[in-house]
Amino acid sequence: MEMSPMIESFVFHFGEMGSRWGFNRTVGQMYALMVVSDKPLNANQMAQALNISRGNVSMGIKELHSWQLIQQHHIPGDRKDYFSPKGDIWDMANTVFEERRKREVDPTLSLLRDILLDAPADDSEAYAQDKMREIHDLLETGTQWVGELQRMNPDNLSTLMKLGAGVAKVMDFKEQLLSSTEGKSDKRDR
Amino acid sequence: MEMSPMIESFVFHFGEMGSRWGFNRTVGQMYALMVVSDKPLNANQMAQALNISRGNVSMGIKELHSWQLIQQHHIPGDRKDYFSPKGDIWDMANTVFEERRKREVDPTLSLLRDILLDAPADDSEAYAQDKMREIHDLLETGTQWVGELQRMNPDNLSTLMKLGAGVAKVMDFKEQLLSSTEGKSDKRDR
DNA sequence: TTTAACTTTCAGAAAATTCTGAAACTTCAA
C-alpha cells in the first residue's frame, strides 16, 4: 500500500501539525492516513505506507485509542485488526478539544484553585494571586462556554457560527426589548 | 531574587503547560514569572530566579517578543532592559490564539486549498478530497468565527459568554419574531 | 493442545530539542 503524492502531502503536513495538537508526528500521520482512506486499515498497511516500524504503529494505535479517535473493525476470516477514525470531522474536533481540556486546562485550574486558597504572605504574593485569579476566571469562563457550545445541538451551533459577529446585533435586539430588567452592564475591567 | 513557594509552583506548572502552547519550558516559566511580578524584570533577575543560563534568557526574550507577549522598559539611569507582559490576561489569550492560528491553522488551510485545486485521479483520491474539503471548511468557519469574536467589543463578548447556552434561546426568540423571511434552516450534514 | 498469525512491549539507538557559557557584539558615559 503506497500513498499517492496528493495523499502523501496531506499526511506529512498533518504529521507536523499534529505534533502541535498533543500527539507526535507518526501518530498524526497515522490518523491523517485513516481519515483519507475510504476503508479501514490494518497495522501493517500503515507501517508500510508511512515507512515506520510495526512497533511504532502499535504504540500509535494505543495513543489514538486513548484519545478516543479511532475505531476497531474485525473483518470475518481475517485475523488482523482494522482501524478507522471514529465519527466525522466535527466529532474529531470536539474530541481533540475535550481531550486537550482534560490534559491541559483542568490540571491548571486545579492548581490555581489550590494556590488561591492560601492567604497571601505579603504584597507581592497578593499581586501574584490577583493575576492568578484573573487567569483562573478566564479559563473557567472559557471552558464553561466551550462546554455549553459542545452541548448545544448542531443546528443551533451552525446557525450561531453562520451568524458570526451578527450575534452582537441579536443581543442588542434582545436587550432593547428586555432592557432595564437587569442592572447596568458589567464591563470587563482593564 | 528568589521565588516564594507559591509563585514557584505557579511558574513551574506554567512552564510544563506552556510547552503545549507552542513555546518551551523555560520560555513558559519566564512569561509566568513576569505575569506574577508586580514590576518589570531584567534578564539577570530571570536567570537567577529560574536558575537558567543568561543566554537561555536572551533566547526566551526573543521568542516572547516574536509572540508579541512582552514589553520592554527602560529605567532612567539603568542600562539594563526590563520586561513585563504586554496587555492584560485577556490580551494574552487573544495573542496566543492569534499567533497559533498564524502558525498552525493558516498553513494547513493553504495546503488544503492547493490540494483541492487538483482534479482527483481516481475514486480513492476523490474520497480523500472530500474529507480534506470537510476539514478545510471546518477550519475556515472556525477561524472566521473566532476572528469575529475577537473583533467584537468586550462588553458584548462578556454578555455572550455569560449567556452561554442561553444563546440558543435568544436565537429561537429572534427566529420566532423574524420567521419565514429566510429559507429553511440548513442542517450540518452528518 | 499445538502452532501459525498476529499484537504488544520495552531496552536501547537515533533524532530532535533545549540549554550552557564563552566569545563576539553593542552601546554609552567619560
Next chain:
DNA sequence: TTGAAGTTTCAGAATTTTCTGAAAGTTAAA
C-alpha cells in the same frame, strides 16, 4: 577613543522524545 556594562549568538553538551526491532504475549483455527 576607551572600557565597562550590558546583550546576543552559536557550537557543542545535556536532556528529552521518538523510533526500532527482537522477544514475549495473545488468540483462534485445526
